[in-house]
Amino acid sequence: MILDEICSKGLTQEQVESRRQRGLVNGTDEIKTKSIGQIVLGNVVTPFNILNVILASLIVMVGSYKNLLFMGVIICNALIGTIQEVRAKKTIDRLKLIAAPKAGVMRDGIKKELPVGDLVLDDILILTSGNQICADCVIVDGECEVNESLITGEQDAILKKENDHLLSGSFIASGSCCAKVEHIGSENYASKITKSAKYLKKPNSEIMNWVNKIIKYIGFSIIPIGILLFYKQYFFSGHPFQRAVVGTVAALIGMIPEGLVLLTSVVLAVSVIRLAHHKALVQELYSIETLARVDTLCLDKTGTITEGSMQVDAILPLCDITKEDTEDAIAALITAVNDENPTANAIKGLGLTPPSWDCTRAVAFSSARKWSGASFRDGGTYLLGAGEFILKDEFCKISSLVEEHSAMGQRVLLLAHSPNALEGNELPSDITPLALLLLSDKIRKNANRTLSFFADQGVDIKVISGDNAVTVANIAKKAGLKNADNVIDASLLLNNENLKAAAEKYTVFGRVTPQQKLDLVKALKEQGHTVAMTGDGVNDVLALKESDCSIAMASGSDASKTVSQVVLLDSDFASMPRIVNEGRRSINNLQRSASLFMVKAIFSAIIAVLFIFVSCGYPFQPIQFTLINAVSIGIPSFILALEQNRERIQGRFMVNVMKKSLPGALTMSTNILFLVLIACSLQFSPEQISTLAVILTGYTGLHTLFKVCIPFNVKHAVLFWLMAGIFIVAILFFKPFFGLVNLTLPMVLILVPLLLAATSLMSLYYHMIEKVIMKKAK
Known part of the structure; x- marks a missing residue:
């Protein structure tokens, strides 16, 4: 040029x-992270926080100040969420500046x-x-x-x-x-x-979808339940105004899983920070979850299995042409076209001196055409690219030689000549093959180990490349990819039906056009797969956009980085196992911790509705729920959510959560129903019923925690027994503060059978849910 x-x-x-x-000045319309003010506002002004403030105002109004302790948890939640999100924001901003x-x-x-x-x-x-x-x-x-x-x-x-x-x-x-x-x-x-050139798509996140549904369902139900419960206690049961307010507030506080939203944000924010330390920029928070669920990973050979750089191994003449003439033609063509890609850079690396030929027309390489070319005054046209695309039907004359070198893992390009000039972007007629250029990719050192990791984890690998199918298959085999011999030339897939059938069947795809890459990803998604796509070139952009989770190399094109949810800043494919493991840690731990929150929410909703219809007053105070929540949910959930966990994700998020939470919630609800029926018939005082309810509910919550901590290790054992110890100390030595009374013999005679029943009911409900409800869900 x-x-x-x-x-x-x-x-x-x-x-x-x-x-x-x-x-x-241009400035930038890039999507920015939230400002610190927006983060603070987002963590403080939430629907649940507003509701909690209203409930706290009611407690203040009736003068029961000790029952305001639940607001301490709310404040701590807001602080933790704000601090973690600010840390994540600073990390992302710093890395985005680099990338x-x-x-x-x-x-x-x-x-x-x-x-x-x-x-x-x-x-x-x-x-x-x-x-x-x-x-x-x-x-x-x-x-x-x-x-x-x-x-x-x-x-x-x-x-x-x-x-x-x-x-x-x-x-x-x-x-x-x-x-x-x-x-x-x-x-x-x-x-x-x-307002931005960035491509946006809705995150494919089970967790986000279900958390939003939970918030919506609880939000719609909490106000009418609260009004009905207060109306029943104050107007029908004749309870004092203070007791009616405190009981209603306790019921509503129990229904609010305020920590679940915070926990989700904190866990994912911590994952972003952890991955940042390993040179991975997560541009979409929920992509961590998606990648952890991936069962099919589509790789572009260049930049993932290979380093992205190439070298020219040899130039093989195909006719009576001198070495000097061949090198002049190559140098003139490369200079005229002036492409910037690994192949062109490898040829430029030969250091050939271009002749002073007058270029009249140049056509740059296109992944759709598979060739580049240049016409010169009085010199005809020289072409460089895939032999089958340049020679078409005449390719059979050199196909055996091309296949021979492709079988050795080399990339084979054809240098050809035509006496006619280029017209537009169409090939000229009378094309004569001059020479073959043999190039080879450099395979990444850690490629074998990375591919083995995904094979062991049951993730299906698909190598999708625009290069010769045999060449790609041999490189994949050298890198250690299983079933690399299961290869197909995508140029033979003439219609969408053939391509859809091949998507599931084959492992390696060669001669794939950008449109076919897109169609392959679509086909895999239609077949029920969760698909991740890695790439670094412009020919990968369409497929990256379509995939469930897109990963780009920092050394790749601007376009590929723009549309991707994760950018590997060190451009090293070996970072992928670490990202997948981080996603699994997050999702597995979130499932485990979310089950604790849902136990409380489901149980509280059930008994809130129950006590609208029974004559007995609501047995809990807010401060009692604060104690139970702290030892069975709050503290354990955050500790469990941030520990190591690399187990493969199985099943759906909410199904897994409900499987662990329903037995505890139903057991707690049944306990309270039995307790109320027995205690009211024996004319126990409200304080005695409340004491028994707290002990029973706390015991069942700790039983659920015990199940969640399985498999036990030292950390889990210390956590469980510490929480149990705190609960025991609270009910023995801080009775007045938590509104509890001493146990009498009649209370003990009721409590012991109910505790034993709780253990049996937990196992019974778990068995029923596992065998009946979960079977239908699957």
Whole structure:
């Protein structure tokens, strides 16, 4: 490419400063993390917190100040959530600064790499294959193919020449050019329609969906239950106003799983911070969960199994052509096309001196065409790319030689010549093969270990590449991929039905077009798989967008990083097992801890409704629930949620949670029902009933905690016995504070059988739920 004067010099520093002073700076429309003020507000002003404040106001109004202790838990929850989210925000902001795309700009005759926000009006951008266009601009020299799918949805690349406009948010699929910035900031096309060039999609998160459902269901039910319970206690049962208010508040506090939302945010925020220490930037919080559930991982060979760099092993002549003529043709073609990809860089690494041929037309490499070419005055056209795409029906003449070298894991490119000039982007006629270029990929050192990890974890690996199928299969085999011989050439998959059938059947796919990568991911998802996709090139963008979880390499194209939920900052595929393990730790621990919260919420909802219809008063005070929640839910849930856990995720989130929580909740509810029926008939005082209810409920909560702590280790044993000890000390030595009374002989005679019944009921309910309800859920 011959640059004109404006391209070669760009703006001067004085011109840049002048535009900055006038505010003609691009800035950035990148989706930012929340501000610290927004984080504080988001953790403090929540529907549950507002409800808790209203309930606390009622407690203050009736003067029962000790029952305000539950607000201490609320305040601690808000503080913990705020601190963890601020830490995660600072980590993400720091890493995003490192991973932020840069723009190649000419200033004062020097090419510079600048943050896209530092661009000013009239800057000259140097755009090459893989670059995302960060500001509306007009081409002043060169030509390229542009993919505008991120902003228009159209997937076909569009050829752009001098004086054509380039839209922000699109990216260069092939070729290179110089372009003058004509719009900046909010004036950019992408900013006007979306306020961001970033592709957004709804997270595929079971946890987020179920937590939102729980909040909605409880939110709709809590107010009518509270009104009915208060009305019954005050107007029908004739309880004093203070007791009616305290009982109603206790019932409603029990129904609120305020810690569940906090716990989910904290666990995922901690995971983001942990992964940041291992050079992984998580751009979408819930993608950690999705990746942990992945059962199919689609890999692009380049940059994942291999290092992304290549080397030329040999040049094999196919006709009577001298070495010098072959090298001149290669050098002239590579210089004219000026591609920036691993193959072109490997050829440039040969250090060949280009001849002074006059280029009249150049076509950059496209992953859809599989070739590049250049026409020269009085020299015809030289082509470089996949032999079967260049020679088509004539490829059979050299296919055996190509297959021979492909079988050794080499990538084979054909250098061909035609006496005719290129017209548009179509191949000329009368093509003669000149030579084969043999290239090889460098396999990553840890590729074998990483692939073995996924195989052991039952994750199906699909290698999807635009290279020759045999070459890809051999590289995959060298890297240690199981079933690497199960390979197919995607160019033979002529319709969608064939491709869908092949998606499940084959392990390695070669000669895959960008559209076919997208269709393969869609097919796998339609077949019920949770699909993750890794990639680093522009040809991976469509498939990355479609996958359930997208992972990009920091060394890859701007476009691939823009659409991905996770970016590997060290561009090392070996980091993937660590990310999967972190996701499993988060989800397994969240399932275990969420079951503790749901025990309380389900139990509280059941008995709140129950006591609308029974004559006995509600047996709990808020401070008693605070004690029970602290030892059986609050403290254990946070400790259990942050420990190591690499077990494979099985089943659905809510099914797993309900399987562990329903037995405890039903046992607690049955205990209270039996207690009320017996104690009221024996005319126990409200304080005596309350004492028995606290002991029974606390015992059942600790029993549930015991089940959740299985398998036991030293940490679990210490946690369980510490919580049990705190509960015992509280009911023995702090009775007045928690509204409890001494046990009498009649109380003991009732309590012992109910405790034994609680143990039996827990096992009975667990068996029923496991065998009946869970069987239907599955």
